Amino acid sequence: MLARAPPSLTAPRTAAQYRPREGTSDQGIVLRKALVMPVAALTLAGIGVTTVAPAMAAPTVSAKDSDRSKDRASRTKKAAYPIQVKYVKRYNLGRKNLKEIAAAKAWANGSMPRRVRQCESGGNYGINTGNGYYGAYQFAAGTWLGVGGGKYSRYAHQAPKFAQDHMAYRLWKRSGWGPWGCA
Numbered sequence: 001m002l003a004r005a006p007p008s009l010t011a012p013r014t015a016a017q018y019r020p021r022e023g024t025s026d027q028g029i030v031l032r033k034a035l036v037m038p039v040a041a042l043t044l045a046g047i048g049v050t051t052v053a054p055a056m057a058a059p060t061v062s063a064k065d066s067d068r069s070k071d072r073a074s075r076t077k078k079a080a081y082p083i084q085v086k087y088v089k090r091y092n093l094g095r096k097n098l099k100e101i102a103a104a105k106a107w108a109n110g111s112m113p114r115r116v117r118q119c120e121s122g123g124n125y126g127i128n129t130g131n132g133y134y135g136a137y138q139f140a141a142g143t144w145l146g147v148g149g150g151k152y153s154r155y156a157h158q159a160p161k162f163a164q165d166h167m168a169y170r171l172w173k174r175s176g177w178g179p180w181g182c183a
Contacts, residue, residue, distance in 0.1 A: 083162045091151060091163075101162055104169035112183065113168065119182030125164055128157045135159065137168040137180065147171050 082102035120138040135156030152163035177183030
């Protein structure tokens, strides 16, 4: 006499049975059902569920809810500063400077500033080759101080990345691409 399997484990369902109905968008149910199918097949094959990797287990409701709340919070909370707070405090940066730094960060991500950095210094913000030009944008010491870089450091290569981008943005606003031979 043949042993009969319990009705819940008789045969795994086909993938078509796990597709969401038309007009629904609940992918979580589909995912959980899709994970159940291989477990049922393994059980029929005689492999216990305890030997199945934990990655195949369906996510718990509480973990799912906590992930959603983290995602929602990170999407709605706007960053207070365009740079780290320690720099805001160290350099005593005001609202006007922070707005200009935010604009400079967006500008520095453009293709032309990237090409200039790559050509001038190989993209190295800390470069000092001894030729009288410093940092990623190869500022002369007088130019660096002239655009306000002295707020951050005596020479451009000693200033943080955001400061070099900020001063290069100021110089670009004043003079265009002329100061850089690579532009």
